[in-house]
Amino acid sequence: MQAQQTLPKEQVLEDIHSSSSAFKRYGEFYVGEPGWAALIRYEIGSTLLSWLPGAAGLALRKVYYRSLLATVGSSAIWGRDIVLRHPHRISVGERVGIDDGCLLDAKGSGDTGIVIGSDVLIARDTILQCKGGGGIRIGDHTTIGSQTQIASVGGVVIGSHVLISGQCYFGGGRYRTDDVNTPMVKQGLYSKGAVIVEDDVWIGAGALIQDGVRIGRGSVIGAGAVIREDVPEMTVVVPQQRLVMLPRDKGE
Numbered sequence: 001m002q003a004q005q006t007l008p009k010e011q012v013l014e015d016i017h018s019s020s021s022a023f024k025r026y027g028e029f030y031v032g033e034p035g036w037a038a039l040i041r042y043e044i045g046s047t048l049l050s051w052l053p054g055a056a057g058l059a060l061r062k063v064y065y066r067s068l069l070a071t072v073g074s075s076a077i078w079g080r081d082i083v084l085r086h087p088h089r090i091s092v093g094e095r096v097g098i099d100d101g102c103l104l105d106a107k108g109s110g111d112t113g114i115v116i117g118s119d120v121l122i123a124r125d126t127i128l129q130c131k132g133g134g135g136i137r138i139g140d141h142t143t144i145g146s147q148t149q150i151a152s153v154g155g156v157v158i159g160s161h162v163l164i165s166g167q168c169y170f171g172g173g174r175y176r177t178d179d180v181n182t183p184m185v186k187q188g189l190y191s192k193g194a195v196i197v198e199d200d201v202w203i204g205a206g207a208l209i210q211d212g213v214r215i216g217r218g219s220v221i222g223a224g225a226v227i228r229e230d231v232p233e234m235t236v237v238v239p240q241q242r243l244v245m246l247p248r249d250k251g252e
Contacts, residue, residue, distance in 0.1 A: 032086030032107060041067060042087070050081055073118065093118030093140070105129040109136070109152070117142065117160065127151070132173060132189065139199065154211050155194035162197055165205035165223065171195045172211060198233070 027034065031042045045068045049060050061078040068087040073094035080100045084090065089106035096116055098104075101124050106114045112135025114128055120138055122128075123146040128136050134155040138144075142158055145166035150156050153173035158164075173189035192212025197203070201215050204223030215221065216233035225239040 029107065030085050033088055042084075045087075046084060050083075053080065070113065079124070089113035090116075092116045093120065096120045096122075098122045099124040099126075099146075101125040103127045103129065106135075108132055109134065112137075112155070120144075123148075123166065132191070134171075134191070134194065145205065152195075153189065154191035157194060158197045159199035159201065159217070161200045163202040165203060165207070167205055168203055168207045168209070170209045174211070 027039055030046075031038050045061075045064055049057065049064055051057075052060060057080060058077060062076065065076070065078055065087075066072045066074075068084065069090045069092060070088055071091040073092060073096060075094050076092050076096040076098070078098055079102070082098060082101070083103045083105070085103075085105040086107045086109070087104075089109055090104055090113060092098075093116060095118055097120075099122060102122055103126075104114055105128065107130065109130035110133040112130075112133075114130065114135060115137045116122075117138055117140035119141045121143045123144060125147045126144055127149040129150070130136060130152045132153045134152040136150055136152045136156045138158045139160035139162065141160050142162040142164070144150075144164045145168065147166055148164055148168045148170075150158075150170040151172040153171055156171050173191050175184045175189060176187040177184055179187055192210070195209055195211055196214040197209070198215060198217040198219075200218045201221070202219075203209070203215075203221040204225065206224045207221050208226045209215070209221075210226070210228050213227050213230060215227065215231045216235065218234040219231050220236045221227060221231070222236070222238040224241065225237055227237065231237055
């Protein structure tokens with residue numbers, strides 16, 4: 001486990017309703033680069049091309065998204081309705097597939113950004129979101145199941161040949177609760193550090209991996225497990241789940 005890090009709370013509502021112009025607010029929240037040229041380039045990709053169905057949509061996104069992201073492999077495939085925030089901080093390798101409805105948000109990543117290796121598959125409705133300066137790095141030959149959320153506050157590093165099943169949750173920050181006279185949402189966040197998943201790990205469906213945890217190489221995390229502490233290499237973790245079976249009595 002790592003030492004706690006105090007983090008600034010992202011003021012999303014305050015930023016949206018600030019006194020600056022709507023153009024400036026939109027650019028800061030979604031585009032991340034100043035000027036009309038960056039905004040127009042972003043709008044073409046996110047508004048005109050993101051929803052296009054069929055082979056034409058795939059082909060146009062494959063070509064055009066190279067102008068939006070920091071780097072993109074020539075063979076990367078982009079599904080429909082993918083939301084990109086601060087795409088100039090996102091790098092994608094070769095032979096990557098990102099399915100429909102995913103969110104890649106590098107807005108709060110600082111200089112680290114989101115880095116996705118080669119031969120990676122990210123299934124439908126998955127969220128990669130950076131907050132508080134923590135980036136996300138995903139190694140080669142890794143698969144992420146549908147509706148998984150990776151929320152990087154202290155950073156998330158996922159190795160190569162990792163299997164992540166659907167509806168898992170990684171990272172996130174923790175609200176302070178010390179002051180009983182102040183709502184928790186206003187007390188600020190802290191993180192216990194980065195989530196690190198080493199190579200060749202299999203994580204079962206619905207697992208929750210908290211911040212500050214390292215999962216060792218070759219380990220298996222059972223479905224529904226809540227991982228609060230480090231897992232050694234080559235370890236199988238199974239949550240304690242005992243089924244209670246009661247007879248169904250027609251008289252009751």
